[in-house]
Amino acid sequence: MSIIFKYVHVPRSDGTLRHAPFIPISVLNRFGKKMEFIALLDSGADTTVVPKDFAEFLGLKEDKVEIDTGGIGGSAKARKSRLNFKIVGNRERYSLSVPCLVIQDRNADLPILLGRHGFFEQFHITIKQDQEKIYLKKIQSKKKY
Amino acid sequence: MAINHILPSNVDFSMYLGEWVVVCDNKVVAHNRHLNKIEEDIKKCKRVPTIAKIPKKDTLIF
Numbered sequence: 258m259s260i261i262f263k264y265v266h267v268p269r270s271d272g273t274l275r276h277a278p279f280i281p282i283s284v285l286n287r288f289g290k291k292m293e294f295i296a297l298l299d300s301g302a303d304t305t306v307v308p309k310d311f312a313e314f315l316g317l318k319e320d321k322v323e324i325d326t327g328g329i330g331g332s333a334k335a336r337k338s339r340l341n342f343k344i345v346g347n348r349e350r351y352s353l354s355v356p357c358l359v360i361q362d363r364n365a366d367l368p369i370l371l372g373r374h375g376f377f378e379q380f381h382i383t384i385k386q387d388q389e390k391i392y393l394k395k396i397q398s399k400k401k402y
Numbered sequence: 403m404a405i406n407h408i409l410p411s412n413v414d415f416s417m418y419l420g421e422w423v424v425v426c427d428n429k430v431v432a433h434n435r436h437l438n439k440i441e442e443d444i445k446k447c448k449r450v451p452t453i454a455k456i457p458k459k460d461t462l463i464f
Binding site for chain 1: 405406407408415416422436437438445447451452454455456457
């Protein structure tokens, strides 16, 4: 069984809409309240990347050592952490714990990016651009990341 | 199979560029550039809120 999500339409500054494969991740904040955040599926990213204020909001523990990370969008200082969340469908829910990088620049204009490591190994992911749908089918595996 | 719609399609999010937006019961109940400033609004949501960062720039690829 697959969990199907419809694309999210995110506005651009010029008034047009970007149709992109965002999916909801279910998390608990540092006080234990359940909420959903919208995260962009990013097959080009090795690792999940999150903004600093999101990490603080959830109470994520960050490494003391700052590292340089980068990609096409530029480079940034980051600290390693781990993000626990659930993917919830109508009849299925899956708990995941993936490594992530917390971008230290508080002014970085960054959504939550779900990268490959720890996430893409867990699901068969099909993106149907013409239908604006994302299919997640859980891979039954005992491998941990 | 059921399709999960994540954000309501009838809400215009273009006025929230660069902000965190909290959606509860298909309505925007709070928005701010800083996530910690909408924490109280999130606490007040009776249902599970959906929170999205609406990016300012067109593209940001890591």
